[in-house]
Amino acid sequence: MLRVGVLISGGGTNLQALIDSIEKGELQNVAIEVVISSKKDAYGLERARNHGIKAVEIIKKDYSDLGLFEEALLDELDRNKIDLVVLAGYLQIIPSKVVEAYKNRIINIHPSLIPAFCGNGFYGLKVHEEAIKRGVKITGATVHFVDEGTDTGPIIIQKAVELKDDDTPESLQLRVMEEAEWLILPEAVGLIAKDRIIVDNNVVRIKE
Numbered sequence: 001m002l003r004v005g006v007l008i009s010g011g012g013t014n015l016q017a018l019i020d021s022i023e024k025g026e027l028q029n030v031a032i033e034v035v036i037s038s039k040k041d042a043y044g045l046e047r048a049r050n051h052g053i054k055a056v057e058i059i060k061k062d063y064s065d066l067g068l069f070e071e072a073l074l075d076e077l078d079r080n081k082i083d084l085v086v087l088a089g090y091l092q093i094i095p096s097k098v099v100e101a102y103k104n105r106i107i108n109i110h111p112s113l114i115p116a117f118c119g120n121g122f123y124g125l126k127v128h129e130e131a132i133k134r135g136v137k138i139t140g141a142t143v144h145f146v147d148e149g150t151d152t153g154p155i156i157i158q159k160a161v162e163l164k165d166d167d168t169p170e171s172l173q174l175r176v177m178e179e180a181e182w183l184i185l186p187e188a189v190g191l192i193a194k195d196r197i198i199v200d201n202n203v204v205r206i207k208e
């Protein structure tokens with residue numbers, strides 16, 4: 001059984017996609033053991049509680065220094081014996097001690113085709129505003145491993161979504177979620193649960 005910890009900051013629709021995929025039996029041998037929010041009262045916590053999943057808040061400003069915040073995150077992950085950390089709309093920088101402790105065991109869902117529209121400052125609606133402004137014809141979503149950088153780790157899965165002439169950032173965000181994020185995040189977790197992922201010189205290979 002792959003023991004998963006999901007980190008959120010907001011609505012938790014990607015968390016919900018994982019929960020639904022597990023409950024439908026599509027995503028097997030995976031259990032979400034804890035949901036950790038960086039924001040008070042994030043709706044994603046409600047989603048977790050509605051499905052009997054432990055939901056906690058670990059909020060950086062509640063800690064007098066980064067070291068104590070890092071320790072609180074690591075303690076919660078260790079306490080639940082987490083194998084895989086999933087960042088699903090998590091807006092806090094992952095402290096380096098957590099990245100080191102969970103090397104190639106933290107994945108993130110980003111709402112663009114990395115390396116486009118990613119890096120510092122590119123999150124939420126801003127990603128889609130920039131895609132529309134640039135006039136790209138294709139955007140999409142990426143699941144990647146988390147390393148020391150921002151959106152720079154090895155890419156696991158990507159899925160493309162076409163832009164429409166009348167797209168707004170909001171309509172594009174929703175379509176990227178529906179047609180890409182909510183599909184490839186459970187798929188990536190499933191591949192990891194089946195131990196089908198190899199990282200070779202920063203490039204991900206999927207074992208048959």
Ligand code: GRF
Nearest residue numbers: 010011012013014089110111
């Ligand atoms: C999503 O667009 C996701 O790609 C990004 O955060 C947004 C909110 O996700 N990382 P969620 O609804 O909280 O899962």
